[in-house]
Amino acid sequence: MQDELYLQRCIELAQKALGRTYPNPLVGSVIVYKDEIIGEGYHHKAGEPHAEINAINSVIDKDLIPESTIYVSLEPCAHYGKTPPCALKIKELGFKKVVIGAMDSHDKVNGKGKKIIQDAGIEVISGILEKECIALNKRFFTYHEKKRPYIILKWAESADGFLDKDFKPVSISNSLVNQFVHQLRADEHAILVGTQTALNDNPSLTVRNVEGINPVRILIDFDLKVPIDFKIYNNEAKTLVFNSIKEEEKDHIHWIKIEKDNFIPTLMSALYKEQIQSVIIEGGSFTLQQFINAGLWDEAIVIKNENLKLDSGTKAPHLDSKPFKNQTVRDNTLSFYSSDNS
Incomplete structure (x- = not known):
């Protein structure tokens, strides 16, 4: 004892x-x-x-x-x-x-x-x-055992299952939940978004509401559509840009060439090579759904605003799994999923 x-x-x-x-x-x-x-x-x-x-x-x-x-x-x-x-x-x-x-x-x-x-x-x-x-x-x-990072899926959706309003960004989670999200960023090694999320939201993907180290930012942008003056390219964190055009290292930005075919397994191998131990997949819906469909995730955190209806916009990903825990934070419900329970 x-x-x-x-x-x-x-x-x-x-x-x-x-x-x-x-x-x-x-x-x-x-x-x-x-x-x-x-x-x-x-x-x-x-x-x-x-x-x-x-x-x-x-x-x-x-x-x-x-x-x-x-x-x-x-x-x-x-x-x-x-x-x-x-x-x-x-x-x-x-x-x-x-x-x-x-x-x-x-x-x-x-x-x-x-x-x-x-x-x-x-x-x-x-x-x-x-x-x-x-x-x-x-x-x-x-x-070390699976030769890939630990994958955490995360998104916020309205009561009627949308990520945005008419395909434009809208605030879904409340201030307390935002603090939780920033702590999550501080705890994990990297954070990943696709082209559309970067273009729509112009996120910096850094830690702001809590103390902690900024995660490595990962951008999936095959055709390099995201302008270089967007926040994801600022010098606040190391940024890996997976694309099909160029391979280059410049200061904190690393462009890594990758083929669209068999994309997710190739990405996992590349992240293993980069010694990335964990990744929060933060969007968008298409990117998240790709990981869900491939069965390639370890945890998922879904934030739902019970009082917000958006009627139209980007549909939230579909996860056919039951949460092992639900937590209410004011008007938000946090649902936690594990691939072990799916």
Whole structure:
């Protein structure tokens, strides 16, 4: 029971860095001596020390380490990247015991970290709160196991199922829901729209109503119809433009050539290559429906304004699935879907 308690604390710590560690996973670590936490830490961002190192550095009396247990939500790394392997540091300090939440499916780790520690004669237990630790890194695991980003579909519709009024932008979600949407942007790695949404709405796709890092912007614009002075091209975030005309990198804008045929699988391969771990598909209706029809999504969030009728315009996508949760925020209803339940 104590192991679960300390692993839960690891998860809480790891979540503090949501949206800031890409392409690295979210990891938390706790060090316990005689049922007392003497150190804790989490991975703040890529290139900085990992959770285990931050936890070790926070221990005031290092002499207690050989008699302590280190808890970590994800298997300690076994390879040299921007930082040395955590498994070697744990071996060097000679912890009494290591408790791991989930094993790391990344081919550079995948059991190697655990083996280094075990071979050093240190007791290792893994699979504690495994389901919760895997859920914490659903983006990381999807990316490495399915070779594609974690896909979140998102749109706002009127009570009668339209995305706009007479094909012109209209405000559908309320201010509280807008704040939620901006938090979602801050949490995820990238955000994607098609040509028509970019032309109709001229969105900047940045984080404004909350604190956070702007997601990578992805524009699907085969014929490069979106003018270069539109907000999506401003210098506030890295922008990937998938098109059929040119391949070029200029400052924060990367034009990537892609064929229209077999478009979605090709796009997934390209985003995998770009190390994009999660994407919010924000529109338009045609783009969203393509992902739904291909069965290529992990979560969907549909915002409905119960008091707004628009009568005509762009029809909302059709998702033949039942929500696992509904949440009412003033006059808006948020419905949450999972592909696991579809």
